[in-house]
Amino acid sequence: MRIAVVGTGYVGLVSGTCFSEFGHDVVCIDTDAQKIDGLKNGKVPIFEPGLEDLVIKNVKAGHLKFDTNLKEAVSKADAVFIAVGTPSRRGDGQADLTYVYAAAKDIAENLSGYTVVVNKSTVPVGTGGKVDEIIRETNPNAQFEVVSNPEFLREGAAIEDFMRPDRVVVGATTEQAKDVMAAIYRPLSLFQTPLVFTSRESAELTKYAGNAFLAMKITFINEIADLCEQVGANVHDVAKGIGLDGRIGGKFLHPGPGFGGSCFPKDTRALFETSAAAGAPLRIVETVININEKRKKDMAERVIKTCGGSVSGLTIAVLGLTFKPNTDDMRESPSLDIIPELISAGATVKAYDPEGMVEAKEHLPGVEFCENSYTTLESADALVIITEWNEFRALNMDKVKSLMKTPVMIDLRNIYDPTEMKGHGFTYESIGRPSK
Structure with missing residues (x-):
């Protein structure tokens, strides 16, 4: 053809x-x-x-x-x-x-x-x-x-x-x-x-409905994670327990700082606007949009709280800038909400991403971009993991601790085990899990 x-x-x-x-x-x-x-x-x-x-x-x-x-x-x-x-x-x-x-x-x-x-x-x-x-x-x-x-x-x-x-x-x-x-x-x-x-109309709607459903799953598990933190449950245990139900499935049930990228934010907004114009507003989609936008901003508050209530004068190291790993796409990434909030709160931000820094430099003024993970950590008061690139999954924690001014990690992707991090002497904050 x-x-x-x-x-x-x-x-x-x-x-x-x-x-x-x-x-x-x-x-x-x-x-x-x-x-x-x-x-x-x-x-x-x-x-x-x-x-x-x-x-x-x-x-x-x-x-x-x-x-x-x-x-x-x-x-x-x-x-x-x-x-x-x-x-x-x-x-x-x-x-x-x-x-x-x-x-x-x-x-x-x-x-x-x-x-x-x-x-x-x-x-x-x-x-x-x-x-x-x-x-x-x-x-x-x-x-x-x-x-x-x-x-x-x-x-x-x-x-x-x-x-x-x-x-x-x-x-x-x-x-x-x-x-x-x-x-x-x-x-x-x-x-x-x-x-x-x-039909043409059904195919067009299938795309939007599929993305909206996946965005809803992400938002649902993020809210369950918030509840887990309040009642002492572990969101990963809950996600596994419900994901093994064939009617639900385990994909898109990993908590984090909110969804981003070129599709979910744009498509959920467009679907809601289409539904409202058609006289059948999808209120569940509207709620997903609002919750996700708020969540990304709330992550900055989580960092500030873990740092004792203020980041003024502190150096924050950020690993991961793209909305997900294995892409250089910065569109609607949580980092675009989190980092400016930290800078506005008085922090100095150092950051590294394996593929996204060229684009990130256009959107994140005032950030010091570094050559690799470890140079980013030098003299940092806290480390924030925003994107779960593979190279961030097995950092040498003894080296990380020696480079940082204070051993504080806010792991927004739950890469590390809370018990192990405590054993390394870190103050460790993650999403939806007991700190142990």
Whole structure:
């Protein structure tokens, strides 16, 4: 199959590269000439394990190309995937569809023969209909169908998620469009991946509903963790006890400082705004949003409390800045709420992240960025772990203690065991567990 992917952001680049790994001929298109030139030379602008190797491999094999010329790629394609950004719109939290609609118009002007136009971007219910309308108005003679094919990629595990997904959801109405999409995803039949065909509206809503449910699970276990701290229970025991119930499942039941990233915050806001506009407001989603925003700010208060009620004049070492490990994505990361609060309270903040510091420097003025974990800890009055990168999981505690001014750790990801930390002589604070 010949595939064009409009947009080389996270979703577009991962999707296009994986389609080429399937054996399809793929052209990824972007208006950013500098980015395209870099990709042609194997320079991937995002950190995603395994992605760079796949890009280089498939460019060399001739299955994957990058270009700024939308006209040629679209005119030759059997399917065109729209994978542009849909950031939260300022003022109302709804998804900004400016880039989607602009892409639809550009695609319409260059369609040749029957083409399936696929919304891969995360979009509110009804967007497919609007894209269809734009294409018909722009090019009344075009032969096409607009399909919804939402992505379910986890940053840090996107290649595995694409190549071995739990399911592929396709919102399409005609058999011709279904046949094209089935051909594109045929390589997944080896793993018996369910290919779920729905209406366009159902596919669009499935993406938002899935992310909202996972965000709700995270928020639920965070609130249970707060209760555990008050009654002397251990949140990990509770999570295991409920997670073994097949109706609940153990994933996304790990407590922490609140969810972030490019999907959950944006998508929960957009889903609530869509539901409110439709006259069926999802109050549970609204509550999840509010609790999560408050939680990230409350984490700074937890640090201050552990430091004796004030961090004025203290040096706080922070390990982990990205919203999760194995990504350089800083969007909506808890660190963006926690660190400014600590600085406002009078602390000096030193920080280190394996992949996120380039972007972090743009968002966290006043922070001293360090070369590695141990240089960050030098003369620190307290250590705060915000992101659970693997390299933070086995720190030499004797060395950590010798470098710090005072042995205080606030572990917001529960990496370490409270009893062991006490044995090392640390004042140790974690989430939802007895301090022991």
